[in-house]
Amino acid sequence: MDTIKYILSEDQMPLAWYNIQADLPTPMPPVLHPGTKKAIAPHDLEPLFPPELIRQEVSQERWIEIPDEVQSIYRQWRPTPLYRARRLEKALDTPAKIYYKYEGVSPAGSHKPNTAIPQAYYNKQAGVKRLTTETGAGQWGSSLAIAGAFFDLEVVVYMVKVSYQQKPYRRAFMEGYGARVVASPSDETEAGRAILQMHPDSTGSLGIAISEAVEVAAQCDRTKYALGSVLNHVLLHQTVIGLETLAQLEQAGDYPDIIVGCTGGGSNFAGITFPFMGAKLRGEQQLKFVAIEPAACPTLTKGKYTYDFGDIAHLTPLVKMHTLGNSFVPQGFHAGGLRYHGMAPLLSHIVELGLIETRAEPQLGCFAAGLTFARAEGILPAPEANHAVKGAIDEALRCKESGNSKTILFNLCGHGHFDMQAYMDYQAGLLRDTEYSAEEVALALAGLPVM
Amino acid sequence: MDTIKYILSEDQMPLAWYNIQADLPTPMPPVLHPGTKKAIAPHDLEPLFPPELIRQEVSQERWIEIPDEVQSIYRQWRPTPLYRARRLEKALDTPAKIYYKYEGVSPAGSHKPNTAIPQAYYNKQAGVKRLTTETGAGQWGSSLAIAGAFFDLEVVVYMVKVSYQQKPYRRAFMEGYGARVVASPSDETEAGRAILQMHPDSTGSLGIAISEAVEVAAQCDRTKYALGSVLNHVLLHQTVIGLETLAQLEQAGDYPDIIVGCTGGGSNFAGITFPFMGAKLRGEQQLKFVAIEPAACPTLTKGKYTYDFGDIAHLTPLVKMHTLGNSFVPQGFHAGGLRYHGMAPLLSHIVELGLIETRAEPQLGCFAAGLTFARAEGILPAPEANHAVKGAIDEALRCKESGNSKTILFNLCGHGHFDMQAYMDYQAGLLRDTEYSAEEVALALAGLPVM
Structure with missing residues (x-):
């Protein structure tokens, strides 16, 4: 036995991903702009994501071709x-x-490459040169590092500082694929510097690392942000x-x-x-x-x-x-x-x-x-x-x-x-x-x- | 591309392993008894290995059923x-x-479970309760630990001391499957104690760890030895x-x-x-x-x-x-x-x-x-x-x-x-x-x- x-x-093997939004009895609540508290439009996400991923984010189609x-x-x-x-x-x-x-x-x-690969692919298609992201345990950062190596994209990973210190092997793994790994909070971003000023000994969090990665993507040319879950x-x-x-x-x-x-x-x-x-x-x-x-x-x-x-x-x-x-x-x-x-x-x-x-x-x-x-x-x-x-x-x-x-x-x-x-x-x-x-x-x- | x-x-999938001895133009030189320098008989290996593995060790049949x-x-x-x-x-x-x-x-x-599984199987068939082995990097010890868990056999791994110290994660991995891991040279065997007396700071070697594992297997009831390569x-x-x-x-x-x-x-x-x-x-x-x-x-x-x-x-x-x-x-x-x-x-x-x-x-x-x-x-x-x-x-x-x-x-x-x-x-x-x-x-x- x-x-x-x-x-x-x-x-x-599946030829399309399944979009459950097509089958929901009631639609999801809208995403809001923090200032106006009004629903944002898809193009508001363009500083962070390439067009195809924004389209998928809001799509109501049941099947989306892989x-x-x-x-x-x-x-x-x-x-x-x-x-x-x-x-x-x-x-x-x-x-x-x-x-x-x-x-x-x-x-x-882990399962993370299932999304790292298409995210890197769609960014490459859109002419992006660099991806920023955050990682906690390191599984997501590792997966994006591999995807970056496959599609010849630079990858910068803001790694929660306590993980950066406690998991040097994960860091070495990401670096092995050519990614740059930065302990977060770092002094490379306004968000990071603000945290360090208040809490010089901060060991970081996913919320902080996301702030850093998003800030860099929003401000830099041909740089987008990639998230490993949630969206x-x-x-x-x-x-x-x-x-x-x-x-x-x-x-x-x-x-x-x-x-x-x-x-x-x-x-x-x-x-x-x-x-x-x-x-x-x-x-x-x-x-x-x-x-x-x-x-x-x-x-x-x-x-x-x-x-x-x-x-x-x-x-x-x-x-x-x-x-x-x-x-x-x-x-x-x-x-x-x-x-x-x-x-x-x-x-x-x-x-x-x-x-x-x-x-x-x-x-x-x-x-x-x-x-x-x-x-x-x-x-x-x-x-x-x-x-x-x-x-x-x-x-x-x-x-x-x-x-x-x-x-x-x-x-x-x-x-x-x-x-x-x-x-x-x-x-x-x-x-x-x-x-x-x-x-x-x-x-x-x-x-x-x-x- | x-x-x-x-x-x-x-x-x-293959139903039999291939035994290259059947196709060799000249046979292998015999295994010798260290005292007499005469060829040993298969039954001389019985303190260490179960009968079926000894049969395979000397077999000249081209195919051996899995x-x-x-x-x-x-x-x-x-x-x-x-x-x-x-x-x-x-x-x-x-x-x-x-x-x-x-x-x-x-x-x-790694490839090591390919032999750990049959070795554990044949030992279990022969009524063995415990396997001893050595490990350097830990890949073999890990594989035998898994095989032991599958066949309900105790596994004792003599791990080269420098690896035991430098690779605590490998040790934890083997222990996770229920194996007992001993830093070698240890004071549990005559071979280990002899080395420690001469070289108290010995960091071990595969040759030492094999001596310890073989000694225990040869001396203890229902205990056999398993080797991860060479044979x-x-x-x-x-x-x-x-x-x-x-x-x-x-x-x-x-x-x-x-x-x-x-x-x-x-x-x-x-x-x-x-x-x-x-x-x-x-x-x-x-x-x-x-x-x-x-x-x-x-x-x-x-x-x-x-x-x-x-x-x-x-x-x-x-x-x-x-x-x-x-x-x-x-x-x-x-x-x-x-x-x-x-x-x-x-x-x-x-x-x-x-x-x-x-x-x-x-x-x-x-x-x-x-x-x-x-x-x-x-x-x-x-x-x-x-x-x-x-x-x-x-x-x-x-x-x-x-x-x-x-x-x-x-x-x-x-x-x-x-x-x-x-x-x-x-x-x-x-x-x-x-x-x-x-x-x-x-x-x-x-x-x-x-x-």
Whole structure:
């Protein structure tokens, strides 16, 4: 009873990304200009993004074609495998069937290249020479560095200073592909200098790093900004994950009852769920979606659904999302990809529509789940992915209690080969769980813009 | 003109390993008992290995069936992709065609699970409860840790002390799968204690770690020893690499003129080349094989072809191989998988038959080649694999000079995600090249056993 792999032939690969906006019962709230509080027009985004990505950001078309050049690069590691985790099922002694899609086979070791490649492609098409971005854990910065090398674009990565210091290997990885990596806050930008003046010892945050990257892109010629999650076009590109999974499950002759994913900015969760959610929105399926977020950054479970900035210097437009406030910085937990103060506005909107169950999990239980998974399935997950593993194992154990066999699917969005410090700390008993009280959350939310 | 991937359906996967011994024009020299200097009998190996692995070690059958249970686990990441490196060809502006087989998609990130899985399987079948082994860079120890978790075997890894100290992440990785990792030399064995008494500050070597692992296996009940390279059965298991490649090249409608691999103990090189070499031995093909070894551990290019021990404490039988002497410890270079003092006796024998070109490469050029490869192909190679990349790039550049288009194949045996310290040191200009003079080699060889 070994684990089974489902592959696809290349001619079964998706030719278009799925845009869930086409199937929403109510449209997303508009993006607002921070000064006028009026809806912005697509062309207002032109200083930051190339025309095609802006078109995708606002598109209501159901399918958006994947360019041949992007498909050609996708094929280097896609289709990624879908596994039936029979050794894990046996280890848990559950009647549930567990499937996982594995995105760690990409050259960056995570799902992030799914959007880095098309973003670099569309920028190159538009004559852009340089991309700026931010990175926390480093998975996104690594992916954009690889995409930049493929399309001969300069890449500048503002890396949250605490990560820059604690993860020199991630930095070396990005530099290996030719990217320039800058510790944020830096003295290269007004936003960075302002933070350093107030807090010379600031260890940075994603909100600060975004401010720096956005500022440089807005001011410099032939320079644009690239974001690794949160935006509609990023979620769109990740739907290649769920579309492949649909075809692979058809091959397995199965269909999920429950889909579990981890949520940071929301892109990997959207990637695995949206193609299935479309069917549910059209009334075709009864299906449960579970978003697992870290208890130390409980955006969906404790945040407020309201307009906020994407960054700390308030350089971005205002977007309606679940947020802990743009100055919120989670402390001391080891899933750097899940530390953003907000959530993808598109995903937030869908949560408000009542389509998704949300849960917050403390990190210790997630690491334990990750090691259970590794010993059964052989793959050591990234700490971010451990949240999805934890959610899936809990659902499987619930099936064991009830004697009810369900089909559970989750997205294993990356491997943990770059995250061994976190595992070392966990195994040495050095990690602690963080949970925020209502008062702490209220305090974090006090900085929200007045609407 | 993007890089192309060739995959195989699972029903095209090899059902048997290829044993090149069946096709050798002259048999390998015998393995000798160190006391009597007489050939040992297969049953003399029983304290260390289970019966089926001993049978494979001495088998002259051309094909050895891969058990269903092993095939089932192989299928989790196999068949591995074969790529036509068109972006690299373009970057080099070469008329050559370059193919690479990529083994980094395994859960350990290298080719080592190809033999760890069958070794664990046959030991489990024989009622073994515990496996001991050594590891240098950690790729082998990680692979055996995963295999142990799959087959519910205890795994004890004697890790060369300098690696244990410098690579805590590798250690944490093995421990994550439940293995016990011991810094070698340790005080747990007579061999370790003897070394520590003479050299209290010893930072260890593969030869020492092998002595410790062999001693424990020989003395303890239901405990056997597992080796990650060098032995015939290990090379045999790795032929799954070349067999898949043959089928993938058939799909591509191509055949190599040159096959390049890196050599440490010899197993990944044997894995990619032996299935092709069989055809050459039968006179069917004109094909060049190039073995690239590190200039800092020049076993094939500067070592002596003679009988030597596999370990420093002289607990192993005597095997005829290219060796730098069992007490040789290479210094200050960053491809831990290529630091063994000897070479697989089977591969050494084939080198002596004149079938393989050998070259030694200093590490700086290999790192440069690895980064050229990463920027073109997206995958950052392990420092070991960089030696193969360097060899392949040099062949391709030779084609550019001569205007001659050749088809070059190499084995990219692992990714470099665990080796970022080496890349950091390289990028910071901290690495140096080592080459040994004839005098230094003569000194190292002075410790060879008198025959």
